[in-house]
Amino acid sequence: MSFRIPFLNLTLGRLLVHFSLMCLVMAWILPTMGLLISSFRDKDQLALTGWWTAFTTSTQNAYGRTGVAGEEFERDERYVLSGNFFEAGSKTIESYNTNFHKLDAYRAGQPLTMKDGSLFTLFQDGSYEWIAEKPFRHKRGKRIFYVAKVPPTFTLDNYVEVLNTEGISQSFINTFVVTIPATVIPITIAAFAAYAFAWMRFPGRQFLFVIVVGLLVVPLQMSLIPLLRIYNDIGRIFDVSGKSYPGIWLAHTGFGLPLAIYLLRNYMGTLPREIIESARIDGANHFQIFTKLVVPLSVPALASFTILQFLWVWNDLLVALVFLGKSDEQIVLTSKIRELLGSRGDNWEILTSSAFISIIVPLIVFFALQRFFVRGLVAGSVKGG
Amino acid sequence: MIDQLLGAVFAVVFGVGICFFYFIGTHYLLEVVFADVRSLQGGVLSRENLRNRLRPWLFLLPALLMLFVYLVYPVYETLRLSFHDFTGERFVGLKNYSWAVQDPELLQAIGNNAMWLVVVPLLSVFFGLLVAVLADRVWWGGFAKSMIFMPMAISFVGASVIWKFVYDFRGPDSEQIGSLNALVMLFGLEPEAWITIPFWNNFFLMIILIWIQTGFAMVILSAALRGVPEETLEAARIDGANEVHVFLKIMVPQIMSTILVVWTTITIIVLKIFDIVLAMTNGQWGTEVLANLMFDWMFRGGGDSGRGSAITLFIMIAVVPVMIWNIRRFRSEEES
Numbered sequence: 001m002s003f004r005i006p007f008l009n010l011t012l013g014r015l016l017v018h019f020s021l022m023c024l025v026m027a028w029i030l031p032t033m034g035l036l037i038s039s040f041r042d043k044d045q046l047a048l049t050g051w052w053t054a055f056t057t058s059t060q061n062a063y064g065r066t067g068v069a070g071e072e073f074e075r076d077e078r079y080v081l082s083g084n085f086f087e088a089g090s091k092t093i094e095s096y097n098t099n100f101h102k103l104d105a106y107r108a109g110q111p112l113t114m115k116d117g118s119l120f121t122l123f124q125d126g127s128y129e130w131i132a133e134k135p136f137r138h139k140r141g142k143r144i145f146y147v148a149k150v151p152p153t154f155t156l157d158n159y160v161e162v163l164n165t166e167g168i169s170q171s172f173i174n175t176f177v178v179t180i181p182a183t184v185i186p187i188t189i190a191a192f193a194a195y196a197f198a199w200m201r202f203p204g205r206q207f208l209f210v211i212v213v214g215l216l217v218v219p220l221q222m223s224l225i226p227l228l229r230i231y232n233d234i235g236r237i238f239d240v241s242g243k244s245y246p247g248i249w250l251a252h253t254g255f256g257l258p259l260a261i262y263l264l265r266n267y268m269g270t271l272p273r274e275i276i277e278s279a280r281i282d283g284a285n286h287f288q289i290f291t292k293l294v295v296p297l298s299v300p301a302l303a304s305f306t307i308l309q310f311l312w313v314w315n316d317l318l319v320a321l322v323f324l325g326k327s328d329e330q331i332v333l334t335s336k337i338r339e340l341l342g343s344r345g346d347n348w349e350i351l352t353s354s355a356f357i358s359i360i361v362p363l364i365v366f367f368a369l370q371r372f373f374v375r376g377l378v379a380g381s382v383k384g385g
Numbered sequence: 386m387i388d389q390l391l392g393a394v395f396a397v398v399f400g401v402g403i404c405f406f407y408f409i410g411t412h413y414l415l416e417v418v419f420a421d422v423r424s425l426q427g428g429v430l431s432r433e434n435l436r437n438r439l440r441p442w443l444f445l446l447p448a449l450l451m452l453f454v455y456l457v458y459p460v461y462e463t464l465r466l467s468f469h470d471f472t473g474e475r476f477v478g479l480k481n482y483s484w485a486v487q488d489p490e491l492l493q494a495i496g497n498n499a500m501w502l503v504v505v506p507l508l509s510v511f512f513g514l515l516v517a518v519l520a521d522r523v524w525w526g527g528f529a530k531s532m533i534f535m536p537m538a539i540s541f542v543g544a545s546v547i548w549k550f551v552y553d554f555r556g557p558d559s560e561q562i563g564s565l566n567a568l569v570m571l572f573g574l575e576p577e578a579w580i581t582i583p584f585w586n587n588f589f590l591m592i593i594l595i596w597i598q599t600g601f602a603m604v605i606l607s608a609a610l611r612g613v614p615e616e617t618l619e620a621a622r623i624d625g626a627n628e629v630h631v632f633l634k635i636m637v638p639q640i641m642s643t644i645l646v647v648w649t650t651i652t653i654i655v656l657k658i659f660d661i662v663l664a665m666t667n668g669q670w671g672t673e674v675l676a677n678l679m680f681d682w683m684f685r686g687g688g689d690s691g692r693g694s695a696i697t698l699f700i701m702i703a704v705v706p707v708m709i710w711n712i713r714r715f716r717s718e719e720e721s
Contacts, residue, residue, distance in 0.1 A: 013628070014522070021519040024512070025532050028596065032535070034564055035547045050562045170389065177393045181400035188404050193448035202441040206719075208449070213715045215456050217708050219657045221676055221697045223455055225683060225690050226462035229473065230454075249400050254455025257448055285433075286440050287412045315540030317660045318680070334542040338664050341546065348550065348562075355546035359539045366538035370531065373538075377601060378608050 039356045040154045043349035060091065060150045061103060065141035066128065072136050081130040085144070088125040090153075096122045096146035103147050122146060158353040168354050170328050171336040175314060175358075177245060178324070178332055182252035182313045187306055189253065190260030191298070195290045197261065198268040199276060209265070215258040224322050227251065231323065243325040251323050252316070256309050263379055267301035268294055304376025307369050311362050333358040404447075411443045460701070463694045471689035481695035491696065494673040497587055498703075501658060501674065504588070506651040508595045510644060513602025517610055518632060520603075530607070534600035541597070541660030548593045549665060554578040583671045590672060593661050598654065602647050609643035610636060649707050656703050675700050 038051045049058050064085030072081040093108040098120075106112045108124040118132035122144060130136075162168045196202070197209050228242070235242030271294065279289050295302070317334040324330045326339070337354050344350045366373060415436055424430040470477045485491050516533050520526030536544060553563030554576060561567050566576035580586045613636055621631050637644070659676035666672045668681070675696055682693040 017519055017522050021516070021523060021526075021529050024516055024519070025529050028533050028536065028599075030564065031547045031551050031596070032539075035550055038550065047562070049560060050564070050567050052564070052567070173389050173393050177396050180397045184401045185404045188401075188408070189447045189451065192408060192444040196441045196444040200441040200444070202438070202445075208445075210712055210715065211457075212452070213712055214708050215452060217653050217704050217711060218456050218460065219653075219676075219697070219700050219704055221657060221659075221679055221700055222463050223459035224680075225466060225693050225697070226459040227455065228683070229462075229690065245396055246400060250451070251455065254451045257451055258456070261448060286437070286444075290444075311538060315543070317540070317542050317663070318676075321680070322683070334540050334660075337542050337546060341549070341664055348553075351546050352550065355543050359543040362538040362540070363535070366535065367531075370534075374534075374604050377604055 035352050036356060038348060039158055039352035040156070041158075041349070042153050042155055043158060043347075045150065045153070046349050046352075047346075054154075055152050057152065058150045059094070060148050061100070061145070062148065063100070063143045063145045064126070064128075065143055066130060068141050069136040069138055072130075072132075079132045079135050081132075081136055083128060085122075085126040085128065085146070088127070091126065091148040091150050093122055093124050093126060094147040094149060096144055098142070098144060100145040103145055120144070158349040159357070162350055162354045162357065166336075166340065166350060166354065167328055167331075168333070168336065168357055171331050171333045172357065174330060175332045175334075178248055178252075178320065179310060179313045181245075181249045182256075183306055183309045185249055186253040186256040186260050186309060187302060190257055190264055190305070191295065191302065192290070193257075193261050194264035194268055195286070195294055197265040198271075199289075199294075200286060212258050212261050216262060218258075220255045220319070223251075223255070224318075228322060241325065243323060243330065245324075245330075248319060248323040251319055252309075252313050255319070256312065260305050260309065263305050263376065264298065264301055266379065268298055271297055300372065300375065301379070303369070303372040304379065307365060307373045308376045310365060311373075314362055407447060408443075415439060415443065463697055463701075466690045467694035467698055468691075470691050471686075473690045477691065481691045484692065485695050485699070490668075490673055490678060491675075493671060494668075494675045494678045494696075495699065497671075497673060498656065498658075498675050500587055501591055501594075501655045502652060504591050505594050505598065505655045506648045508591075509598040509602045509651050510606075510647055512595065512599040513604075513647070514606050514637075514644075516599070516603045517607035518636075520607070521610070530603060533603055536597045537600045539597070541593075542664050544593050544597055545661055545664035548589075548596070549580075552579040552589060580666055580672075581670045586666065586670055587672055590661055590665055593665075594655065594658060598651050602651065605647050606640060606643060609640040613639045649710070653704060653707060656700050 034051045037054050038046050041051065041054055045054075045058070048060065067081050067083050071083075072079045074080070095104045095107050096112075097103055097105040098112065098114070106122070108122060111119050111121045114120055114130075116132070118130060120128065120130045122128045126148075128144065197205060197212075231242035231247055233242075275293065275297075276289055279293055284292070315334065317338060320332045320335050321338075324332065324335070326335065331339075333354075337351070337358055340347075340351055340354055419432045419436050419439070421429050421431050421433070466473050467481055468476060468478060470480075516529065520529045523529070539547070551564045552566075553561070554566060555561055555563075557576060561570060561576050563576075565579060570576055579589050617635060617639075618631055621635055626634070657676050658674055659680060662668060662672055662674050662677045663680070668674070668677050679693050679696040679700070682689050682696060
């Protein structure tokens with residue numbers, strides 16, 4: 001502990017603190033980094049090499065197929081077959097061979113003599129030239145194996161693909177359609193109720209609020225089967241589907257209300273009594289006091305809950321699976337990504353970019369409003385469940 | 386695209402509008418229906434008292450109605466359904482429960498849930514406390530906390546994609562693109578298909594929730610640690626206690642009640658754990674948990690509301706002690 005490093009005001013103990021915290025932070029952010037970086041990588045590279053190699057030039061073993069008989073042209077009384085294995089500039093050929101056992105046999109540009117005596121050359125840029133005395137007769141292109149250097153490339157292709165062909169853009173809109181009312185409705189209803197609990201006199205006030213506290217921890221799984229039955233019955237009566245946006249808005253409202261009422265009532269209860277009483281003496285009724293006085297004063301608590309509920313609804317999967325359909329018009333991002341995990345489980349270019357699209361909105365909200373978010377969590381937890 | 390956006394905007398305005406309409410509408414209705422009236426003697430009879438007695442209920446009505454329909458009634462209905470067959474019509478007594486205690490899947494789910502209940506709160510609180518303490522001692526602590534806290538904003542599904550990529554496994558001959566296998570090979574060990582290894586795969590799923598919940602534990606515990614009076618800590622240091630002693634003997638006991646709150650909050654989340662298991666394994670390879678099994682029975686074979694409800698009640702029973710504890714704590718706080 002007392003060992004000091006000269007010039008730096010660091011003891012071994014403090015160094016250990018820095019080091020362990022750095023390790024923890026790395027362990028926490030690297031998984032997300034991996035996802036983010038991978039989503040911008042070329043999909044072939046992504047499938048072949050780890051994301052940590054994304055910034056380095058990588059070596060790739062691959063093969064190309066030559067053209068076939070009939071594609072050659074004559075030059076100086078010889079037959080020449082030429083072409084390109086890949087787009088020039090995307091890779092650089094190191095070495096090549098006709099079989100994959102000794103890939104380093106011929107360097108780029110160094111001619112290779114085929115069994116029939118013809119001469120094949122593969123150049124650095126991926127173009128080849130195959131020169132023979134007699135016309136070519138092969139009907140299938142010959143495979144040439146090569147080692148190539150691949151420079152790091154980053155692209156938005158994966159995002160373009162998921163937004164255009166995988167239906168992610170529609171799910172993105174659907175998620176907003178679910179989230180905004182499912183955030184605004186509970187906060188409005190809860191604010192009125194919280195005010196009543198905090199500042200109005202009515203029989204059963206204490207009893208009802210204790211019930212709210214009890215409901216804080218009721219698992220929403222309890223509600224799924226009964227509500228699904230109600231929704232289906234209502235749907236049958238009116239001959240519509242039981243799965244609808246208003247249905248999920250109300251479900252999220254119901255599930256979010258206990259915490260909302262609890263948080264807001266606790267906050268509103270701490271507002272100074274004199275302000276409210278003097279407003280009453282001035283002849284204001286409760287509706288006016290609530291809208292003109294209490295709501296503006298409760299903005300921090302309202303903001304905290306709004307963020308909690310927004311993140312909760314945006315990130316929810318279970319409620320969406322039960323109360324919304326899986327058609328393009330209704331499927332939300334989390335539900336869509338879960339489907340992709342099943343159907344496109346190995347297409348990491350699709351999964352990484354879709355996942356990033358789904359987490360970008362919560363991340364923006366989170367980093368922009370972290371203060372309110374933390375305050376909401378602390379208020380909801382230090383005092384309650 | 387424009388159609389979709391317009392439809393979306395309309396839906397949002399409609400949904401939110403109805404809600405506002407109720408509160409403003411009932412307010413004016415109250416003012417009109419129970420307006421002050423001219424009394425027989427010619428004076429003005431104020432009915433403000435009456436309005437004031439009705440107003441709380443207008444404020445409360447939507448909330449109470451919603452709470453009743455979405456949370457209170459379902460508790461009763463789930464209980465009722467658990468004694469009925471898959472259609473919910475025919476009474477079958479305890480048949481669903483006698484099925485439940487013999488069903489190997491369900492027993493496995495209960496076992497796994499029990500493991501989650503021990504491991505996840507323990508490690509989340511441990512790492513949360515560790516980061517909270519360490520971050521207060523370095524100049525870049527705010528940044529460190531933000532980074533550890535960030536997963537809180539990510540959905541369980543998003544987190545599952547992130548970690549499935551970490552655990553990715555390619556055949557032993559091809560290059561591994563999953564971070565964990567690359568790390569394992571760095572130490573000269575064999576790559577594995579982590580999420581299919583029975584028993585241990587449960588822990589690989591738990592890591593995901595720990596990764597998310599540590600930030601939560603850290604934030605709450607960090608706030609509590611700041612409440613520990615500096616003089617107490619100084620006094621202990623002067624008496625010759627080293628930092629580890631100060632932490633274990635003074636800080637931890639002081640914030641014990643907060644640790645308990647964090648612990649129970651994470652416990653409730655763990656009891657309901659669903660998304661991670663569904664997205665990662667869907668309960669295969671011995672990773673089943675109660676909430677996933679319940680979801681499965683909601684739809685399996687056309688849906689079995691009896692068995693689904695019985696499984697849900699196992700979750701509910703586990704929650705009840707926390708609920709009672711919460712209410713007791715609330716009551717004692719109100720009295721003080």
